[in-house]
Amino acid sequence: MGQTISQKIIQAHLISGSMEAGSEISIRIDQTLTQDSTGTMAYLQFEAIDIPKVKTKLSVAYIDHNMLQSGFENADDHKYIQTVAAKHGIRFSKPGNGVCHQVHIERFGVPGDTLLGSDSHTPTCGGIGMLAIGAGGLDVAVAMGGGPYYLSMPKMTQVILKGKLAPWATAKDIILEVLRVMTVKGGVGKIVEYAGDGIAYLSVPERATITNMGAELGATTSIFPSDEVTLAFLEAQGRASDYVPLAADSDAVYDEVIDIDLSTLSPMVAKPHMPDNVVKVSEIEGLTVDQVCIGSCTNSSLMDMLKVAALLKGKTVHTDVSLVIAPGSKQVFNMLANCGALADMIAAGARILECSCGPCIGMGQSPRTDAVSLRTNNRNFYARSGTASANVYLVSPEVATLAAIEGKVINPIKCGQPPVITMPDSFMINDNLVILPPDDSSDVEVVRGPNIKPFPINTKLSDSVSGKVLVVLEDNITTDHIMPSNAKLLPYRSNVPYLADYCLTPSDPEFPKRAKDNNGGFIIGGANYGQGSSREHAALAPLQLGVKAVITKSFARIHMANLINNGILPLTFADTADYDRISLLDEFIIENAQAQIRSATQGNDVIVVNKTQGYSFRTNCPISERQAAILVAGGLLNYTKTIG
Ligand code: MIC
Ligand code: SF4
Numbered sequence: 250m251g252q253t254i255s256q257k258i259i260q261a262h263l264i265s266g267s268m269e270a271g272s273e274i275s276i277r278i279d280q281t282l283t284q285d286s287t288g289t290m291a292y293l294q295f296e297a298i299d300i301p302k303v304k305t306k307l308s309v310a311y312i313d314h315n316m317l318q319s320g321f322e323n324a325d326d327h328k329y330i331q332t333v334a335a336k337h338g339i340r341f342s343k344p345g346n347g348v349c350h351q352v353h354i355e356r357f358g359v360p361g362d363t364l365l366g367s368d369s370h371t372p373t374c375g376g377i378g379m380l381a382i383g384a385g386g387l388d389v390a391v392a393m394g395g396g397p398y399y400l401s402m403p404k405m406t407q408v409i410l411k412g413k414l415a416p417w418a419t420a421k422d423i424i425l426e427v428l429r430v431m432t433v434k435g436g437v438g439k440i441v442e443y444a445g446d447g448i449a450y451l452s453v454p455e456r457a458t459i460t461n462m463g464a465e466l467g468a469t470t471s472i473f474p475s476d477e478v479t480l481a482f483l484e485a486q487g488r489a490s491d492y493v494p495l496a497a498d499s500d501a502v503y504d505e506v507i508d509i510d511l512s513t514l515s516p517m518v519a520k521p522h523m524p525d526n527v528v529k530v531s532e533i534e535g536l537t538v539d540q541v542c543i544g545s546c547t548n549s550s551l552m553d554m555l556k557v558a559a560l561l562k563g564k565t566v567h568t569d570v571s572l573v574i575a576p577g578s579k580q581v582f583n584m585l586a587n588c589g590a591l592a593d594m595i596a597a598g599a600r601i602l603e604c605s606c607g608p609c610i611g612m613g614q615s616p617r618t619d620a621v622s623l624r625t626n627n628r629n630f631y632a633r634s635g636t637a638s639a640n641v642y643l644v645s646p647e648v649a650t651l652a653a654i655e656g657k658v659i660n661p662i663k664c665g666q667p668p669v670i671t672m673p674d675s676f677m678i679n680d681n682l683v684i685l686p687p688d689d690s691s692d693v694e695v696v697r698g699p700n701i702k703p704f705p706i707n708t709k710l711s712d713s714v715s716g717k718v719l720v721v722l723e724d725n726i727t728t729d730h731i732m733p734s735n736a737k738l739l740p741y742r743s744n745v746p747y748l749a750d751y752c753l754t755p756s757d758p759e760f761p762k763r764a765k766d767n768n769g770g771f772i773i774g775g776a777n778y779g780q781g782s783s784r785e786h787a788a789l790a791p792l793q794l795g796v797k798a799v800i801t802k803s804f805a806r807i808h809m810a811n812l813i814n815n816g817i818l819p820l821t822f823a824d825t826a827d828y829d830r831i832s833l834l835d836e837f838i839i840e841n842a843q844a845q846i847r848s849a850t851q852g853n854d855v856i857v858v859n860k861t862q863g864y865s866f867r868t869n870c871p872i873s874e875r876q877a878a879i880l881v882a883g884g885l886l887n888y889t890k891t892i893g
Contacts, residue, residue, distance in 0.1 A: 251498025253405045254472050255440045258380040258495075262363050264397040270404045270504065271438070273873035275397035279362040280307045281389050284349045286314035286610075286734065287367040289326045289743040290785055291386030292333045293704060295393055296695075297886055302338040304395030307357060309683070310334040311342040311349035315739050316605040317612050322740035325698025329743070331684070336693045338686045339393070346682035347578025347604040350374070350546040354457055355580055356680060359491045360475035365392045369464045369783040369807060370546050370627065376457030377482065378475030378495045383464060385785040385811040387885055399875065401806075403440045403469040406431075407503040410447030412512040417661040420455035421548060421625070421645035424462040425517035426509060429527035433725065434777040436466030437806055439504070442497060443473045447511045452672045453482035454550035461547045462627045465524040467780055467805055487678050516661055519643040522631040523725065530648055531660045539620040541572045541653040543646055544602070545609040548625035549577025551584055552670050553646045558590035559668035560650040566598035567656030573614050575602040584677050599653075611635035611735035623649045623658070630727045630781060632755045635735045701743045705793045707816030707883040710846065714797050714818065715838040716770030720757050721831055724775035728808060730755045731779065731787040748786055749793035761794060769795015771837050773828065776801070779808025788815040798839070800857065800868055802828060813876050816884035818846065823854055823867035835861040843881050850874045 252260070259268060259276055266274030281303070283291045288310055310330050315323040327344060334341040346352055349366070350373035358364065360378035364371060367389040374381035384398065392398050408427060427441070441463050443456070451459075456473045463471030473479075475495035483492045516530040543549075543557055554576050566572045574594055576582040582604050585591040594601060608614035609626040615635030616622045622634060622641045629641035644652075647667060651659040661667065687693065722730075732748060733755055741747045753760040753772075764770065772791065778801040779787060788811040791799070798818035802825050812819045818839075822828055838858045839845065845855045849870035858865040872880070882888035 250502060251500035253497045253501045253503065254378065254442055254474055254495055255380055255405070258361055258363065266402065268402050270402050272402050273399060273875065274402045275399045276363060278305060278365045278392040278398050280357065280364045281305050281393050282309050282311060282349050282353055282364065282366040282371065283386070283389060284314050284368050285312045285326055285330055286739055286742045287386045287784055288330050289701065290704060291367045291390050292330060293743070294387045294886070295337065295390040296333065298390055298394050298889065300394040303393040305393060308339045308393050309342055309353065309357060310339050311352065312344040313348045314606045314610055314612065315742070316344055316603060316607070317736055319736065320740060321698065322700040325700050326743055328696045329698065329701060332693060332695045335686045336690045336695050340686065341684040343682040343684065345579060345603060347580070348546045348549060348606055350461060351549055351577030354453070355486055355578060355676065360479060361493045361495050365389050365398050367783055369781065370461050372463050372470040373457050373461040373546060375460035375463070375470055375472035376453050377479050378473060380470060380472065382470050383783045383807055385783055385807060385814055387785060387814045388810065400469065401438065403438055404504040406439045406441045406505045406507065408441055408443050408507045408509060409445035410443060411445050411508065411510050412447055413450050414511045414514060417516055417647060417667050418514040419645040419647060420451060420458040422514050422517045423509065423511070424459045425519055425527045426514055427507070428462070428465055428519065428525040430507060431466050433465055433523060433525045433780055434467050436463065436468030439468050441466065441468050441471040443471070444497065448473060449478065451478070452552065453479060454552050457550070458547055462524070465627055467777065469806060482672070485673060485675050516645060516648050518648070519629055521640040521642065522629055524628060524643060530644065530658065533642070533658050534660045536621060536658040538570055538623055538652045538657055540616040540622040541570055541649045542608040542614060542622065542624040542626070543649050544575030544577065544607065545626040546577065547627040548646050549575060549581065551581045552672060554581055554585055555590055555670045556668055557646050557650045558585065558593045559670065560647065561597035561599065561654070562593040564597050564654045566653050569656050570653050571600065572598065572653040573600045573602055573608060575607045576604045578604050579682060580676055583679070587677065608634065610739065612739060613736055623652050625649050628781065630729045632733065633729045637755070700741070702746060704745050704789055706886055707792055709883045709887070710816065710843055710881045712843055713838060713840055714842045715836070716797055717767045718773055718831055718833055718835045718837065719764050719767065719770045719796070720753060720760050721773040721833060722756055722775060724802070725777050725780060726756065726774055727781040728779055728784050728787040729781055732784055732790050742786060745786065745789045745793050749790040752790040752794060764794035764796065769797055772796055772799040773831055774799060774801035775828070776803045778804050780805040783807045785811045788812050788817060792817060813872065813879055814885040816880055816887070818870065818880060820855055820857070820868035820870050823869055827866040830862065831859070835859050846870060846880050847877050850877050
C-alpha cells in the first residue's frame with residue numbers, strides 16, 4: 250500500500266511504535282525551535298535534564314514575542330536565552346530578526362526533516378514539506394537532548410485543491426474555508442495534507458499561510474508536497490542544496506478527503522471570537538473599522554507586504570482607523586525598505602512596528618473599547634487582543650488594507666483587478682542576527698535575572714486524589730483563557746507563581762483565590778479544552794494552584810500532553826451527560842488512583858466519586874503505558890529520573 254507524505258517522513262524517523270492511527274509512536278527530531286515566551290521555561294527544563302550540548306541537527310532560539318521591554322523582565326529573559334543558547338550549542342536569533350516561523354521557513358526549514366517547536370504554529374514549515382509539530386517546552390527540551398518525541402499516530406486527511414483562485418481570493422481564504430468545513434476541533438488527531446492541481450499555483454509563502462493556520466484546526470500538523478515550487482523558493486533563499494522532492498504515493502490511503510474548488514472561493518472572514526466562525530466578506534460589507542493590524546506569522550511574508558504596499562501606494566489611511574504593519578522578518582523588512590515599498594506604507598500613514606508578534610499576542614496595540622479590529626492573524630480568541638470588549642475579525646492582507654483606506658469593510662471583488670505580485674528570484678540573504686554558538690562554551694556564563702523563578706514540579710501521584718470542583722467551564726476553552734498572555738503578563742513567563750494569580754481569570758476572576766482557599770482540586774471543562782497555544786504555562790499555573798485533575802468532554806492535543814508532562818490527570822467524561830450534574834465546589838475523590846490510571850491504558854474506566862452528591866461517574870484516560878508511568882511519577886521530569 251502506498252504512503253502519504255507524512256507517513257513517509259514518520260517512517261524515516263520512527264524510533265518506536267507501529268504506525269497505526271491512534272497508537273503511540275516516537276520519532277527522531279532533526280530540528281527544534283523555541284521562542285522567548287515559551288523558551289525561558291523550555292531552557293530551564295533543558296538545564297534540569299542536564300545534557301551539555303543539544304543533539305539535534307539544528308536548534309534555534311528565537312526572540313520575537315516579548316519585545317516591549319516595558320521593564321527589566323523581558324530583557325532579562327532575552328539575556329538568559331542568549332547565554333543558555335550559547336552554552337548548549339543553540340543558534341540565537343536576536344530580537345529584530347523576525348517571527349520564528351517566518352524566519353525558520355526562510356532560512357532553516359528542510360523538506361523531509363522533522364521540526365519540533367515550542368509554539369503551536371510550528372507547522373508553518375509544512376509549507377516546504379517539513380514534518381513540523383508544535384509541542385510544550387518540556388517535550389522540546391527532551392528533543393534537544395536527543396530524546397524521541399512521543400505522539401499518537403495521526404489519521405490522514407487530504408485536502409484536494411482544484412483549479413485556480415479567482416482575483417482577490419487568497420491563501421488566507423483557502424484556510425478559512427478549510428476551518429469553516431472542519432471547525433476548530435476537526436483536525437484533532439489528524440495530519441492535513443494538501444494535494445491537487447491547484448497547489449502548483451501556490452507559492453511557498455502562500456502554502457505557509459495555510460499550514461500555519463492548520464494549528465487552528467487542532468491538527469497535529471499540515472503539510473504540502475516538496476515540488477518545483479519548493480525548489481524555486483529554496484533557490485531564491487540560496488538554499489537549493491536543502492531541496493529534496495517529496496510527494497504522496499498515488500495509491501496512498503487517506504482517512505478523509507476534502508475537495509475545494511479554488512475558482513469558487515471568494516474573500517472570507519472569521520468573525521469574533523473563533524477562527525472557524527467563517528463567512529464571506531460580502532456578509533459583513535460596510536462594517537465600520539477602528540483598527541487594522543497586518544502581520545503575524547500567518548501573513549507577514551514579503552509577498553503579503555508587497556501587496557499591502559501596492560494597495561496603499563498614493564492613498565491615505567482613513568481618519569478613524571489605526572493601521573499597524575509588522576513585517577515578518579528582517580529579510581522582509583529590509584527588502585521592503587530597499588524597493589521603496591516601505592516608503593509607500595509610511596507615506597499612506599501606516600504605523601510600522603518592528604518584526605515581531607506584537608498585536609497578535611496583545612503585546613501592544615490593544616484596540617479601544619468595543620472596537621472593530623481587522624487582523625491578518627490566525628487567532629481571534631476572546632480578549633487575546635488585550636481589550637476584552639473588542640471584536641477581532643481575521644482576514645487576508647488585501648481585505649485588511651482596503652478597510653484601512655476606506656474605514657469600513659469593502660468587498661474587494663468590487664475593486665477592479667488586484668495588484669499582481671510574484672515571488673522574487675532571489676531574496677536578500679543576511680543572517681547577521683543569527684548568533685552561532687561557540688565551539689567551546691566552557692567560559693560562557695548563563696545569566697539569570699531576578700525574574701527567573703523556580704517552576705513548580707509535581708510530586709508522585711497519591712493513591713487517593715481528592716479535592717473540590719474549582720470551576721465548571723464551557724466548550725472550546727482556549728489557552729488564552731487558561732493562561733492569558735498580554736503586555737502585562739507575558740513578561741512573567743519565567744515566573745509561574747506570579748502568573749498563577751491570573752489563571753483562568755478571563756472565564757472566572759475568582760478562580761485563583763478559590764483554588765488557593767481550597768488547596769487545589771479539580772477543573773471541569775467542555776469539549777476541545779485547551780485549544781490554541783502550546784504554552785506549558787496553561788498546565789504549570791494550575792499545578793502551582795494545586796490542580797490535580799482536569800475532567801473534560803475532550804482535550805486539545807498539545808494541552809493534554811502538557812498536563813501529562815506536569816502530572817495533572819487529564820480525564821474525559823465517559824458519558825458527557827455527567828458534565829451537567831456537577832456543581833461548583835462538589836467534593837471529588839479518585840480512590841486507588843495509581844492502579845486506576847495504569848489500568849486506563851487497557852481502556853478501562855477511571856471512577857470518580859462525587860462525595861457531595863453521593864454518586865460516582867466513569868471517566869476515560871486515553872493514554873499509553875509510558876504516559877501512565879509519567880502521571881504516576883508526578884510528571885515527565887520525575888519520570889525521567891526514575892528511568893535514569
Ligand atoms: C500564540 O500564538 O498563542 C503563541 C503566543 O505564539 C503561543 C505560544 C505562547 O503562548 O507563548 C503558541 O501559539 O504556542
Ligand atoms: Fe506570534 Fe501570533 Fe504567530 Fe503566536 S500566532 S507565533 S503570537 S505571530
